[in-house]
Amino acid sequence: MSSENIDTRTKILQATVRSLEQSGGRGARMGDIAKESGISRQAVYLHFESRADLLTQAFLYLGDQLDVDGRLAPSRAAATGQERLERYIEFWGNFLPEIYGVAKALMMARDTDEAAAAAWKDRMEAMRHGCRAAIGALHADGALAEEWTRSKATDAFFAMLQVPNWEYLTQECGWSKKEYIRRMSVLAKRSFVAG
């Protein structure tokens, strides 16, 4: 299900990413993706079990392409908790626009598909780890505001960064990528950093 003829499989994954990016969050049908891949719709099903499977694989594929670890390095290397928080938001603000099309499609598929829900949850769990680490660093500095426990601050911080928030702020409110990063940093700093 996974290794035969890497080429076509990859072609489909790339076409999926392209289609979903072009759609700007509006989604793409199996037929659209097949056309974009230059193969028949049925051939897609030779490589992926279902639409949910395809979206999941495309999401993972894109993650690999975009070198998440490398992009997270500045946050991990930060000297202080506060800097770590800021670098994390910076990472996220730059990363999210690049995965948005695929992420949105996967998010939407959650509503009708178990597997998509599980895949999304798994990825978001990884994201949440980053949030927890940043909050943890803040706490280690003794700089986590006293109203918060590490766990609850992680909940709130992660909630702040959710896709629908970003969607609202950038698409409805017209915040630019830079503004999103700047203001979310202010928000997080005021919310979680003591003093």
Place this chain on the structure above:
Amino acid sequence: MSSENIDTRTKILQATVRSLEQSGGRGARMGDIAKESGISRQAVYLHFESRADLLTQAFLYLGDQLDVDGRLAPSRAAATGQERLERYIEFWGNFLPEIYGVAKALMMARDTDEAAAAAWKDRMEAMRHGCRAAIGALHADGALAEEWTRSKATDAFFAMLQVPNWEYLTQECGWSKKEYIRRMSVLAKRSFVAG
């Protein structure tokens, strides 16, 4: 389309609300709603143009039932900006669980339906007015933190209160209604109140 035989129409609206509440955000089909109403699926279409129309009307109907204005009174009557902010979050934290089923269905319908998107946007615009008023009151007190303009603070405050955030915090993180209200108040206070 709107006034003939109020009874059946109302019966359908109530059944819609009931179905969507019971589903806990998972949605309901036209057939389910018809069954719940005790009429035929086709009869629903005698009263509502489409699923999107039905969801929209059900959302408005529910809003009427729940006396939004009355519930907002404490916020409007608040003596200080900060209290207004807090009362607003309290209103929202108590209100949202009651409209969640219907709200979620309408939100989901946005993705495929123009009319649903417009209806949702319209309702959220009203919500946003409340946020703006609270932020405005804070500003009038000279208590809006200097990092924010009224407009940008409204964007951020409203984003904080979005349905998916609440969904995440209460359903994934297990925050109770009370905890949601308390912590969101802390969050908003730290984020927007000067000093």
Place this chain on the structure above:
DNA sequence: CGTGTCAATTGACACAGTGTCAAGTGATAA
């Protein structure tokens, strides 16, 4: 050269859910 294998194609089909259409029913009112 023939044969088998394997990826992909083609076209038909099942299924769910929304929405439409036309004919029919049954009660109420003129």
Place this chain on the structure above:
DNA sequence: TTATCACTTGACACTGTGTCAATTGACACG
């Protein structure tokens, strides 16, 4: 008794996902 009105019934079109079976075309091996 006849017309009207709300509703029912059942059939059907449409979209999109997913399945199935038969076929094509390329490449590899004896």
